[in-house]
Amino acid sequence: MGLIDQAVESIETEVNNLKLNAKDAFDQLGAEFSGAxxxxxxxxxxxxxxxxxxxxxxxxxxxxxACCAIEMMAMANSRWDAARFGAxxxxxxxxxxxxxxxxxxxxxxxxxxxxxxYNQMADPKWVIAMGACSSCGGIFNNYAIVxxxxxxxxxxxxxxxxxxxxxxxxxxxIKLQExxxxxxxxxxxxxxxx
Amino acid sequence: xSVTEQGLLERDKDTMTLNMGPQHPSTHGVFRMIxxxxxxxxxxxxxxxxxxxxxxxxxxEVKRYVHCIPMxxxxxxxxxxxxxLAFCLTVEKLLGLDEMPARADYxxxxxxxxxxxxxxxxxxxxxxxxxxxxxxxxxxxxxxELVLDLNEMISGVRxxxxxxxxxxxxxxxxxxxIQGVREFVDIFPAKIDEYExxxxxxxIWMDRTRxxxxxxxxxxxxxxxxxxILRASGVKLDWRKQxxxxxxxxxxxxxxxxxxxxxxxxxxxxxxEMRQSREIIKQAINQLPDGPYKIQDNKVSLPERDTLHxxxxxLIHHFKxxxxxxxxxxxxxxxxxxxxxxxxxxxxxxDGSNTPYRMKLRAPSFMAIPGMCxxxxxxxxxxxxxxxxxxxxxxxxxxR
Amino acid sequence: MTSxxxxxxxxxxxxxxxxxxxxxxxxxxxxxxxxxxxxxAEWLKNDPDLRFDYLSQITGVDYLEQDREPxxxxxxxxxxxxxxxxxxxxxxxxxxxxxVPTVTTLxxxxxxxxxxxxxxxxxxxxxxxxxxxxLMPEDWEGHPLLxxxxxxIEEISFSHNPDHKSELIKTxxxxx
Numbered sequence: 168m169g170l171i172d173q174a175v176e177s178i179e180t181e182v183n184n185l186k187l188n189a190k191d192a193f194d195q196l197g198a199e200f201s202g203a204x205x206x207x208x209x210x211x212x213x214x215x216x217x218x219x220x221x222x223x224x225x226x227x228x229x230x231x232x233a234c235c236a237i238e239m240m241a242m243a244n245s246r247w248d249a250a251r252f253g254a255x256x257x258x259x260x261x262x263x264x265x266x267x268x269x270x271x272x273x274x275x276x277x278x279x280x281x282x283x284x285y286n287q288m289a290d291p292k293w294v295i296a297m298g299a300c301s302s303c304g305g306i307f308n309n310y311a312i313v314x315x316x317x318x319x320x321x322x323x324x325x326x327x328x329x330x331x332x333x334x335x336x337x338x339x340x341i342k343l344q345e346x347x348x349x350x351x352x353x354x355x356x357x358x359x360x361x
Numbered sequence: 362x363s364v365t366e367q368g369l370l371e372r373d374k375d376t377m378t379l380n381m382g383p384q385h386p387s388t389h390g391v392f393r394m395i396x397x398x399x400x401x402x403x404x405x406x407x408x409x410x411x412x413x414x415x416x417x418x419x420x421x422e423v424k425r426y427v428h429c430i431p432m433x434x435x436x437x438x439x440x441x442x443x444x445x446l447a448f449c450l451t452v453e454k455l456l457g458l459d460e461m462p463a464r465a466d467y468x469x470x471x472x473x474x475x476x477x478x479x480x481x482x483x484x485x486x487x488x489x490x491x492x493x494x495x496x497x498x499x500x501x502x503x504x505x506e507l508v509l510d511l512n513e514m515i516s517g518v519r520x521x522x523x524x525x526x527x528x529x530x531x532x533x534x535x536x537x538x539i540q541g542v543r544e545f546v547d548i549f550p551a552k553i554d555e556y557e558x559x560x561x562x563x564x565i566w567m568d569r570t571r572x573x574x575x576x577x578x579x580x581x582x583x584x585x586x587x588x589x590i591l592r593a594s595g596v597k598l599d600w601r602k603q604x605x606x607x608x609x610x611x612x613x614x615x616x617x618x619x620x621x622x623x624x625x626x627x628x629x630x631x632x633x634e635m636r637q638s639r640e641i642i643k644q645a646i647n648q649l650p651d652g653p654y655k656i657q658d659n660k661v662s663l664p665e666r667d668t669l670h671x672x673x674x675x676l677i678h679h680f681k682x683x684x685x686x687x688x689x690x691x692x693x694x695x696x697x698x699x700x701x702x703x704x705x706x707x708x709x710x711x712d713g714s715n716t717p718y719r720m721k722l723r724a725p726s727f728m729a730i731p732g733m734c735x736x737x738x739x740x741x742x743x744x745x746x747x748x749x750x751x752x753x754x755x756x757x758x759x760x761r
Numbered sequence: 762m763t764s765x766x767x768x769x770x771x772x773x774x775x776x777x778x779x780x781x782x783x784x785x786x787x788x789x790x791x792x793x794x795x796x797x798x799x800x801x802a803e804w805l806k807n808d809p810d811l812r813f814d815y816l817s818q819i820t821g822v823d824y825l826e827q828d829r830e831p832x833x834x835x836x837x838x839x840x841x842x843x844x845x846x847x848x849x850x851x852x853x854x855x856x857x858x859x860x861v862p863t864v865t866t867l868x869x870x871x872x873x874x875x876x877x878x879x880x881x882x883x884x885x886x887x888x889x890x891x892x893x894x895x896l897m898p899e900d901w902e903g904h905p906l907l908x909x910x911x912x913x914i915e916e917i918s919f920s921h922n923p924d925h926k927s928e929l930i931k932t933x934x935x936x937x
Contacts, residue, residue: 229386233413233757234438234520236390237483241509244502259386274760276898277391277412280383306431309913310905311416311897332519411896419906454786582842585816585870596842603845694786695838695849697817708820708836712827723818723838731872760896 218351221265221291222344223253228264228288230281232271235298235330239270242333252340261287266343267320268336272300273313285320291359293347295339296322299329376404379742383412387491387746390756394734394745401741406734413760421720425686426452426527429720433707434521436722437758439483440476442469443700444722444758445525450606450696451707452527455689456661463650465529466608471542471645472515472524473607474638478549479508480701481635485556488628488750492569497559504552507545514538527687528662529655539646546643553635560628570624574736574748577622584732587725588703589630590752594622600699612644624751631753634701661687686715695723702726702753724758762810762846764789770810771848775801780853790849795835795861798852802864805839805848813839813848816864819874821882825908832856835878837864854884863888881906 231239242249249255258264261284273281285294296316299305302325304314313319323346326339350356376397383391391412397404417436421429433448434441446469453461461469486501509519515538516522516531524531560566576586581594591598599616601609617633619626655662659678668675693710703725710719733752737745762770767789768782778797783790793801805813817838824832831853840847852861861878863886865871875886876895883904886892894901903910 230384232391234435237438237520240487241502241506244506245499246503246506257386261384272413272415274412274414275901276414277383280391280412284384306435307415307417307420309416309420310911311414330520411894411898414896416905416912419910419912423912582815583869585868598842692786693822693836694788695818697840697847704817706817708818708838710822718826719820719822721818721820727873728818728870731870735869 212352214352214356215348218348218356221351222347225252225254225266225293225340225343226256226258226264227254227266227268228261228284229257229259230267230269230284232269232273232277233300235270235300238330238333239268239297239336242336247333247337249337249340252337252344254340261285262289264288265291266293266295268295268297269301269316269320269322270297270330272298272305272307273316273319274311275313278313278319281316282319291356293323293343294320295324295326295336295343297326297328297336297339298331299327302327305329375399381745383409387749389487389749389754390759392749392754392756392759396737396742396745398742401743403737403740403742403745406737406745408730408734410730410756410759413756415757415761417761418720418722421717423716425715426689426717427686429717430526431521431523433722434523435757436724436761437480437700437702437705437726437755438520439755440473440480440701441521441523442472442476442525443698443705445523446473446607447696447698447700447705448707448709448720449525449527450698451694451709452687452689454694454696455692455709455711456527456687457690458528458656458658458661461529461607461656462653463608464533464652465654465656467645467649468530468534468654469525469607470609470612471642472512472522472530474642474645475508475511475542477638477701478635478642479505481631481638482508484631484701484750484753488747488753489560491746491750492566494560494563494566497556500552500556500559504549507548511538511541511545514541526655526662528658529653533654534649539649542642542646546639546646549639550636553632553639557632561632567625569743569747570628570751572621573624573740573744574751575621575623576732576736580732580735581622584735585728586703586732587728588700589627589634590622590703590729590732592616592618593626593630595620600697600704604697606696606698609641611648612641614641624747627751688713688715689717693719697723700725702755702758703729705758722758722761724761726752726754726756727759727761729754730759762844764846767811767846767848770808771805774804774808785849788847788849790851792851792853795852795854798850799862799864801850802837802867805850806867810844811846811848812841812843814868815840815842816868816870817847819864819871819878821878821884821906823882823906823908833859833882833884835861835884858885859883860885860887862886865889880904883907 296302301316304312324339324343326336328335376399379396379398381394381396383393393409395407417432421432430445433444436444482501482505486498489497512522513519516524576594578595581591595618597616597618614637617630619629663682664675664679669679689711691711691713695706695708697704697706706723708721709717712718729752736748764784768784771791772782778793778801779791780794781792805811817840820836822834833854835852837850854861861884863875875889878884879886879892880895880897881904
């Protein structure tokens, strides 16, 4: 009886694999079919242009939590001018922002709020984890701090420091701009909007 | 009851519940208020804090004393030297060290007053920005960069200097830093005049801040307000003069007070405090004494590095201090100091080991929040923002 | 008044309510029982020589590791604006059902610190108008600053020392 069960099982798994593969293939086909025009050289270039526009006008949401927020404000001020990189307008409403700079330690009570604000942001959106506390919990490894904000939201760029100087944060924004431009016109950029 | 149940009950009342959430540009940090509004007027406000709770007090129970100092930096993160100083004064009191070398004290005073100026500049910039004066924001933070440059020159870090250590300070002041402080002291009064020319006699500023958020003298004392809020209400209490620490009685400076206790008075008090801080720094840097920058007791402070090559005792003390840390005799004490927001102090219970048994921060913003929410009753919603700015809370020390 | 004079005056006036009074490192410290706290606090606030009208802070301490009775303590720090002196009141609380009466009727600034006593230690403050959790989320279980509450509830993610990590896990599971 055992042998027959094993045989039945193996046939079932084979059938399932075939089904999954077929589903995959259909999806691919569908994607390719709908993206057939998109994937032409013209629209890859168009994607790059869109990416260029996005990266040069990143509007950060005011999500200053703790000490890193002070350095973020210093970045927006006259000495380290974030405006020259396009990130001048700090929008208070998450609906109008496309970059969330999580600056500061995220406590257990704040994590649901962070997630909700992230959800309220319109696609495409990016997240910079500024500072040690949002990257990995920082110097606070205890009951109260979420050990890294990437447990709550997906993070694109991590900026280390405690707090990172404004020049470090600007470097992080530049790296994010490079990432946006690299991803532009590809599937990854499409996934952000999908 | 939960906020939802409260909301269901409110359909019978005339008031609307407005959530001024933790993410808000004007709440100066992650501070949540649940306002009950009757049209534009706030009938009551309930504060909800804890969004930045970091468990520093519990973490400090497993850290050695010198490791607690960087954690105290991150409590009131706008003036880190003040927290360091309050912590070190308390530990030194427990250790029985009455006097620090004069140079150490003067350097501590200069760092604390620079921290006070930096914190007041942040207050001025953000408070003015909330009320609508955006230029002051840019100007104030431009000067703050000079303060942070001085911090970086002496300790290597812009904000969280951890410069003030148990037994003195971390390293000596260089001639370049002294020159930098002198230059800062020279240019700063003109900058304060610049901010005052924009705000003090500005009719819009006066309309938005005069007569609003008035706190009477008795109320200010009863609600445990401290610092500029208390002084703006007419109470002449400044711990630098009341119980001088770190040789503050070597310097001559005034304590500005006002009578009405409204937002405008708090603004005037803090502006004048910036001037007085600059006075103190000027006197301290001109009279900066020579000598050691930390006490020579090697059981508390590290020996000089060059003595490690020749002296066996120095090597052993260095090893014990770095691996074990300072051992503080059992006891408990509290030392009040004057921070930019009010009375800052640490209540430390020690059990004889090299970690504090209990470390508690007396945070002026924490004690000020119920009084602040009391001030908001029967005021317009636009004034709520002005009141929060004038009380100058920082959530790092509220939530710890 | 110096700390010695304050302590002497408290001893003569409060008498039986006082468990102990001393001058510790230059500070006046008195020990009272929780039942005697409202009366002692009111006397301290209203007596014309003392006039402790300013409440600086209220702290809680858990003396579990020091193995002494009572296990808990609530510490009140008072200042006098007019006279410029200070006093510390230490109220010893029992291990089961630590309760302390409120002082919000005397000093309105006691509102938040007493809520923090409840949140962080679990002390019941009788008479407090709004005794809810303050710093932790409303549905948090446990009182974090107690000595038997663990500091961190998850293992350390990054350690270059594999033996250290396995030892840490062992000691943590032994503690629980």
